Amino acid sequence: MDIKVKDFIRISKAELICGDIEEVCENFCKDSREVKKGDTYLGIKGENTNGSIYYEQALEKGAKVLILQDIEIPEDVQNKYKNRVIILVKNVIKAIQDIAKYKGSGNNWKCWKNQYKRYCCKCFITEI
Numbered sequence: 001m002d003i004k005v006k007d008f009i010r011i012s013k014a015e016l017i018c019g020d021i022e023e024v025c026e027n028f029c030k031d032s033r034e035v036k037k038g039d040t041y042l043g044i045k046g047e048n049t050n051g052s053i054y055y056e057q058a059l060e061k062g063a064k065v066l067i068l069q070d071i072e073i074p075e076d077v078q079n080k081y082k083n084r085v086i087i088l089v090k091n092v093i094k095a096i097q098d099i100a101k102y103k104g105s106g107n108n109w110k111c112w113k114n115q116y117k118r119y120c121c122k123c124f125i126t127e128i
Contacts, residue, residue: 003099005065005085011102012095014067018078019085025065028096029058037062044092045069052092059084067092 006021008014025040032054035041041063043052052068056077059066065085069092078086089095 003103005087007099007102008067008087008089008095012089012098014087014089014095017073017086017088018082019065019087021085023065023085025067029063032057032061035061035063037064039063040065040067042092042096043068043071055086067095 003025004021005016005019005023005025008025009016009021027036027039028042029035029039030042030044030051032041032051035058039058039062041055041058043050043055043058043066045051050070052071055066055068055071055073059077059081063084065087067087067089069089071088073086073088
């Protein structure tokens with residue numbers, strides 16, 4: 001079962017800044033220096049810095065989806081990267097936890113996979 005942008009919007013009450021809500025989130029990466037083309041970049045706020053401030057580096061490296069918090073994206077950046085997806089959440093870690101809970105609950109699969117690897121809810125959160 002894929003994780004789509006619309007899942008974050010619905011489950012985590014994320015705000016779509018630009019892009020397609022049907023886009024699939026793949027290969028989650030929390031370090032903008034390690035982003036590869038097609039990745040989903042997570043701008044996690046830590047004790048010393050907010051990873052969301054590195055969103056432009058992630059975009060330049062080819063991230064197709066960015067999940068960010070506590071940041072404003074200038075209109076010129078939105079226009080330049082309008083074919084990418086940028087969503088804002090209140091808390092990136094909480095949003096990931098919410099998605100993992102959703103994917104592991106009810107009639108949903110307890111494990112899902114994308115083109116890169118198989119995920120289980122516990123492993124998904126631990127990896128991030």
